[in-house]
Amino acid sequence: MSSDTMRPAIVRSYAATPKLLSRHDRRMSNEFTLSCVALFIMSPPLFAADQSGQRFDSTAFPQPPRSLDRHRLRADTPAVGHLVHLNNAGASLPPQQVTERVIAHLRLEEQIGGYEAAERVAEEWENGRKSLAQLIGGQSEGIAIMESSTAALHKVLSTVPLHSGDRILVAGAEYAGTVLPLLQLTRRMGVQLDFLPDGPDGTVDADELSRQLRTPTRMVFAVHAPSHNGLINDVIAIGAATRAAQHQPWYVVDACQSLGQLPIDVSQIDCDFLLASGRKYLRGPRGTGVLCVGPRALAELDAFPLDVRGGTWARARDVEIDPTAVRFENYERSVAAGLGLMAAADYAHQIGIGAIAGAVARNAEYLRSHLGGLADWRLLDRGKRRSGIVVVRSTATPPGEIVSSLRRERVNLHVVPATSNPRELGDQPALRISPHAFNNQADLDRALDLLANFSS
Ligand SMILES: Cc1ncc(COP(=O)(O)O)c(C=O)c1O
The missing domain is CATH 3.40.640.10 (Type I PLP-dependent aspartate aminotransferase-like (Major domain))
Structure with missing residues (x-):
């Protein structure tokens, strides 16, 4: 914690020159550390991460993935009442438990x-x-x-x-x-x-x-x-x-x-x-x-x-x-x-990563399957396995214009600049739609309806 008294016990030490170290000196000092430091042996993790609804129980045996409680997810995410947030790859909407914990500490x-x-x-x-x-x-x-x-x-x-x-x-x-x-x-x-x-x-x-x-x-x-x-x-x-x-x-x-x-x-x-x-x-x-x-x-x-x-x-x-x-x-x-x-x-x-992963994947595939049917749109996603990140280009309208237009309708999407990866995007930006598990079909249909306005 941010107090000296909270520091965990320190077990290793090595002598270092107090002068400013050059990169070469630092490498030498690293090598010296290497020779001084005893192996720190970590025991193998005991369970896969997506299974536990229990906090801190690292000995729990894997449980089958739970089904998604979208009702709870939406109840814990107040903004879904007035906003279709499909920019979770940018920054998601925190559940209210998160925001409350931050405020309580402040x-x-x-x-x-x-x-x-x-x-x-x-x-x-x-x-x-x-x-x-x-x-x-x-x-x-x-x-x-x-x-x-x-x-x-x-x-x-x-x-x-x-x-x-x-x-x-x-x-x-x-x-x-x-x-x-x-x-x-x-x-x-x-x-x-x-x-x-x-x-x-x-x-x-x-x-x-x-x-x-x-x-x-x-x-x-x-x-x-x-x-x-x-x-x-x-x-x-x-x-x-x-x-x-x-x-x-x-x-x-x-x-x-x-x-x-x-x-x-x-x-x-x-x-x-x-x-x-x-x-x-x-x-x-x-x-x-x-x-x-x-x-x-x-x-x-x-x-x-x-x-x-x-x-x-x-x-x-x-x-x-x-x-x-x-x-x-x-x-x-x-x-x-x-x-x-x-x-x-x-x-x-608590929600279960398995359940979240399934819902995110379903939401993204729903978007892909419908966008694929729209004229003037091209899906850029590759990979045999796909994430919740859907990247498309409209041949007719620049992504910035689309994002601004949908934002006015309280639908959040995102422009991926070409500089995010010019090897793959070339010199053209793209439109990113990144649903989360709290997004329901009405959210996705709302976005798709608005995007259809940009098809010829
Ligand atoms: C794939 C990927 N890697 C790294 C980063 C950088 O993360 P951060 O903004 O937390 O530094 C991002 C941010 O968008 C990202 O999308």
Whole structure:
């Protein structure tokens, strides 16, 4: 929590020079850490994340997926009374339990002070970390609460030791926010960035990845569900190919659009890092994200740069590092937003990820099947398995005009800029419709009726 007294026990320490470290010095210091740090062994996760309606019961046996309680979902989402929100890949509508948890904590801060309020919710905070871990099949020791997925990515990139000439492989459907810093690294330090050739359906072909990984590779990035295309990458098969590679690349999964939408099990994905946003399908507040750190990364990497939450200036020249993924966190954060994120994880457990995934997929397929029948519209989605993200183009009307027009009718859609992934979108933006489980058929029909006005 945001109090020094709340810090979990620190078990590792290594000497660091207090002067500003160059990247080379830092690498040396990382290598020294490597030799000093004992293996941190995490026990395997005990259950798949989509099954539990129970909070914090990591020993629960898998339950069959529940049917969706859409009545409850809509009752908990007051805006559905006046709004058709189909921009859940941008930011979803939080359930009222989430908003209330955020406001209640802000009120507590107002009444007793921010540090004091954080101490009071310390136990809830750690329980919330467990709830998030359960949602992705991980252990709470591996969970860092972040401000966004991009903040998590940046911490990963500054932590993994990279050298000139190191090769980094990314999926073709990668998000611009991931590719941008990697492109910078090609210029700043001479790493080599290669895009994986797409399989026939636009997803990463694991066999091709295995072939690519015969060449030494430092990192592999795979986006689970891209935001500019409805495909779903098989991150488990990508993980298996990456693990089998001789050179042991670090494997990073972008689960921004899949957290809260699809079952995720990091024990099967076998990634070193999984990054996700809180505000999208999980329905948490803005300004929240999750980083899940795997056992190898916890054992071998120190998290750079540390702040006073993740590390301690113990003696004059000693750095002690938190043994858990907390080392990746920042001391200053919105505790209220973090509690809202955890309330969103609890809510997803209560509704059931299996039930949510089924409803989102049905809603998206309903939209696809009807849009496919409209003149002047072209579906851009690829992939054998598809997510809740429906991306289309009208040959007649620019997406910005369509979004503005529907917003006036209280229907929220989104323009995906071409810069989201110019390799796949070219230089033209597209229209994104991203339903959630709380959307009912009336919502979808309302949007389809309005979109039909843009057909000839
Ligand atoms: C696929 C994907 N990855 C990463 C991000 C970045 O997430 P955040 O805004 O939480 O940093 C987004 C945001 O839209 C995204 O769609």
